[in-house]
Amino acid sequence: MLVCNFAVQSHTMKIIRAEHLGMCFGVRDAITLAVKQSAAQPLTILGELVHNEAVLASLQEKGIRIQHDPAAVNTPAVMITAHGASERMMNRVRERGLNVTEATCPLVRFAHRAVSRLVEEGYHPVIVGKRDHVEVRGLTEDLKEFDVVLADADVDALQERPRFGIAAQTTQPLERVRHLVSLIRRRFPRSEMRFVDTVCQPTKQRQTAAIELARRSDVVIVIGGAHSNNTRELVATCARYCARVHHVQNAADLQPEWFAGAETVGITAGTSTPDTLIDAVEVQLRELSSRLGSISANTSQNKDELEYSVASDAV
Ligand code: SF4
Numbered sequence: 432m433l434v435c436n437f438a439v440q441s442h443t444m445k446i447i448r449a450e451h452l453g454m455c456f457g458v459r460d461a462i463t464l465a466v467k468q469s470a471a472q473p474l475t476i477l478g479e480l481v482h483n484e485a486v487l488a489s490l491q492e493k494g495i496r497i498q499h500d501p502a503a504v505n506t507p508a509v510m511i512t513a514h515g516a517s518e519r520m521m522n523r524v525r526e527r528g529l530n531v532t533e534a535t536c537p538l539v540r541f542a543h544r545a546v547s548r549l550v551e552e553g554y555h556p557v558i559v560g561k562r563d564h565v566e567v568r569g570l571t572e573d574l575k576e577f578d579v580v581l582a583d584a585d586v587d588a589l590q591e592r593p594r595f596g597i598a599a600q601t602t603q604p605l606e607r608v609r610h611l612v613s614l615i616r617r618r619f620p621r622s623e624m625r626f627v628d629t630v631c632q633p634t635k636q637r638q639t640a641a642i643e644l645a646r647r648s649d650v651v652i653v654i655g656g657a658h659s660n661n662t663r664e665l666v667a668t669c670a671r672y673c674a675r676v677h678h679v680q681n682a683a684d685l686q687p688e689w690f691a692g693a694e695t696v697g698i699t700a701g702t703s704t705p706d707t708l709i710d711a712v713e714v715q716l717r718e719l720s721s722r723l724g725s726i727s728a729n730t731s732q733n734k735d736e737l738e739y740s741v742a743s744d745a746v
Contacts, residue, residue, distance in 0.1 A: 444716075446696050446717075447695060448698045464532065472508050474532075476490070477501065480510075485656075511524070513535060515536070536601070538632070545629050558599065559579075559599040581611075583611075591621075597626045597627070601634060605635055641669050644697040646672050647697065650697070654704050659701045685719065696716060
């Protein structure tokens, strides 16, 4: 329950949702598959299916186990997450004689195929992404040679190669990927360069919608797990266009003082954030408005655009 202990100016607070936000089809399908498989036999998921504690807790409540090492799996069935895995990891799992289900997102598979093709065609593979991220490990663990770049300094550290083949972790902001690709081009003008855009469509849509949202908002609330890479990327993107951006994991994290004087509050969420959490945050914002004063409850049925009035004498 939110308690407001400060005075707020009278204003109308408009709450808007990003046009694209929240859980992507890849994560949604993986969760559905995990629940279905676990009903047939005890299941262990290898790694975090999603970087969201609420979702993981609800899976564990259904008896689904989570392990990071195949050697620690003691159920007959094991699932590879939407992030995918290398062949090396898959072999470790198969060697244990486990019943393997792959929930690898088709767009991650596309990235795997793109990297394999670049290598087959003689390009030195460079992945734009986070070196320790599970998806990047899956993309690189089978490669003899590769580089991972995330910042300008990583490009400075690259050795010259006759041919560079560049792909990206699916959840990287396209702006960053394009920047690093052009930096590599400029740094190695004599090298042949090939870039395959493997940033997934849901990530692009969420990033573009987040920019649009942040431009229109006085305050932006980004909902997602503390360890969710794409949620953090959304926070960073919004912060370039809006000075008041807050990352919350759930409705209880909302602080009333964040909204002082705000006319428009934008909501967006990472690709592992379930609808229930997004709805709960919106409900809590509505409750906050009501506690601050009386809501002039614009009872618009349009869920994407609700308006609330905040009274001046609220405490
Ligand atoms: Fe697939 Fe993109 Fe979702 Fe990853 S973020 S699971 S690549 S749709």
